[in-house]
Amino acid sequence: MELKDFQNRDIAPGYIFFDGEKKPQNGWESFKRVVKRSVKGELFVGLWIVFREMIRFDIHTVQYPIEKIEMSPRYRAIHRLLRLLESENERCIGCGLCEKICIANCIRMETRLDENKRKEVTKYSINFGRCIFCGYCAEVCPELAIVHGNDYENASEQRAHFGLKEDMLTPIDTFRAKQQKEFSGFGALSDNADENIKKTPLAY
Amino acid sequence: MSETAVIIETIVKAVVVLSVVAGMGAFATWIERKVLAFMQRRLGPMHVGPYGVLQLAADGIKLFTKEDIIPQNALKPIFVLAPIVAATSAFVAMAAIPYFPEFTVFGYTVHPIVSDINVALLYVMGVASVGIYGPLLAGMSSANKWSLLGAARAVVQILSFEVVSGLSVLAPIMMIGSLSLIDINDFQSGGVTNWLLWKQPLAFLLFAIAGFAETNRSPFDTIEFEAEIVSGFATEYSGMRWGLFFVGEYANMITIAVLVSIIFMGGYNPIWFIPGAIVMLLKVSFWIFLFLWVRAAWPHVRPDQLMWVCWKVLMPLALVNILITGIVLV
Numbered sequence A: 001m002e003l004k005d006f007q008n009r010d011i012a013p014g015y016i017f018f019d020g021e022k023k024p025q026n027g028w029e030s031f032k033r034v035v036k037r038s039v040k041g042e043l044f045v046g047l048w049i050v051f052r053e054m055i056r057f058d059i060h061t062v063q064y065p066i067e068k069i070e071m072s073p074r075y076r077a078i079h080r081l082l083r084l085l086e087s088e089n090e091r092c093i094g095c096g097l098c099e100k101i102c103i104a105n106c107i108r109m110e111t112r113l114d115e116n117k118r119k120e121v122t123k124y125s126i127n128f129g130r131c132i133f134c135g136y137c138a139e140v141c142p143e144l145a146i147v148h149g150n151d152y153e154n155a156s157e158q159r160a161h162f163g164l165k166e167d168m169l170t171p172i173d174t175f176r177a178k179q180q181k182e183f184s185g186f187g188a189l190s191d192n193a194d195e196n197i198k199k200t201p202l203a204y
Numbered sequence B: 001m002s003e004t005a006v007i008i009e010t011i012v013k014a015v016v017v018l019s020v021v022a023g024m025g026a027f028a029t030w031i032e033r034k035v036l037a038f039m040q041r042r043l044g045p046m047h048v049g050p051y052g053v054l055q056l057a058a059d060g061i062k063l064f065t066k067e068d069i070i071p072q073n074a075l076k077p078i079f080v081l082a083p084i085v086a087a088t089s090a091f092v093a094m095a096a097i098p099y100f101p102e103f104t105v106f107g108y109t110v111h112p113i114v115s116d117i118n119v120a121l122l123y124v125m126g127v128a129s130v131g132i133y134g135p136l137l138a139g140m141s142s143a144n145k146w147s148l149l150g151a152a153r154a155v156v157q158i159l160s161f162e163v164v165s166g167l168s169v170l171a172p173i174m175m176i177g178s179l180s181l182i183d184i185n186d187f188q189s190g191g192v193t194n195w196l197l198w199k200q201p202l203a204f205l206l207f208a209i210a211g212f213a214e215t216n217r218s219p220f221d222t223i224e225f226e227a228e229i230v231s232g233f234a235t236e237y238s239g240m241r242w243g244l245f246f247v248g249e250y251a252n253m254i255t256i257a258v259l260v261s262i263i264f265m266g267g268y269n270p271i272w273f274i275p276g277a278i279v280m281l282l283k284v285s286f287w288i289f290l291f292l293w294v295r296a297a298w299p300h301v302r303p304d305q306l307m308w309v310c311w312k313v314l315m316p317l318a319l320v321n322i323l324i325t326g327i328v329l330v
Helices: A005-006 A027-039 A042-056 A097-101 A136-140 A172-176 B001-039 B055-065 B075-097 B118-130 B133-141 B145-176 B181-187 B201-214 B239-263 B276-297 B301-328
Strands: A079-081 A108-112 A119-126 A146-148 B103-105 B108-110
Touching: A005 B181, A027 B276, A042 B001, A042 B201, A042 B276, A097 A108, A097 A136, A136 A146, B001 B055, B001 B075, B001 B239, B001 B276, B055 B145, B055 B239, B075 B118, B075 B133, B075 B239, B118 B145, B118 B239, B133 B239, B145 B181, B145 B201, B145 B301, B181 B239, B201 B239
Parallel strands: none
Antiparallel strands: A079 A146, A108 A119, B103 B108
């Protein structure tokens, strides 16, 4: 590569420059242009295209309250707090990283040491009125405890409803019925995460 | 037949035409929404009734119960009069239009035309062009810039295209030698090949274009083009007064569709085994569909382009067409 190539800032080469139609110079040419524009089949192409779409009947309307679009797993809607698979405890270890990283300052948690000197989360709330759903909290969480769900219908009449821990945490009944879905979206482990584990170099 | 019977029969016919056309106009709004929606890959109204059929009832309720506002600076009597003029002229024009071939009910022959006058075509076009007073009075009495602009555009556009439609329809009249729509219809009896469409293709095209302009349908709806002049002459209207304009527009659409079908497309003459009434219905439906189809497909034209195409292209073509027809006839 030469310097010339670097200086060429045209990142998409191959533009076709079009100077526009030539203006008619005399009466005969403008007459020809009128005839060309009037008789050209463009109008009928337009008619055909809308008619084809009608015949094809490929309707894109989603009748929202009745039908819903399936959200992508990467969609970042209301957070979910997951439980540990065996002990049924909350996965959250109270590290406070999500609270720290939250750029909207909407996560608040209170922790204490319980009788076994283990850290325990006593209160956890996300102010969804303020949350911008950036996904940093889910990304930073070391335990995959806080993840994003797909529940985007979060209108409420009271601000107090925005961010109750009970709404986010997997209910214990759901969990026991093995209905807790492992998160497959933003910040989740890949499907083949187990295969990719390698022993640290110190071990061998 | 006594005079009273004629009067009663005429009144019955008038009421039937009025109610059927008003109903068709209301139904056409639903059809229009559906067709436009399908062409744009939408569903259109779906919630009121099965597939949204009752949407027009909902519209009616909305129009009737909406508050009727007359702006403070508006000229009240004229403001009130304008929508009535628009709707009335549209319906009165239908008096001389034959819709179906005559049929017999209980041994009584019914002529499905309110009044068979010998200058029917002249009458229809004349009364339809009186309809220009609707937008004109509405726009001038509304005390609103957009309304005034809409009224100005209405006068310019409709008057200009009256010339085109009048001249273009002259050539078929020269061939037929009668202004009665029944005569025009009978002239084309005997199959598709006898349609005037094949003898007067240019006149047909010009009349159709002028029809689009006179009924104020896109691509020529400069009169109430939302992007430029809000809603044109109807900006200040609400509720049922606006509804009257709307009904008038759809009645005009139906009139033009019927006129084109009768003058150029063989009218209600039966084709093969299909009876005349059904043929007529099919033709009118096709034209209504064409109005919607064109609206979905084509962009608007600017008013100056519209005037340009009217006076510099269409009118000379209409004159040339008359000239050629005259030479051929002589």
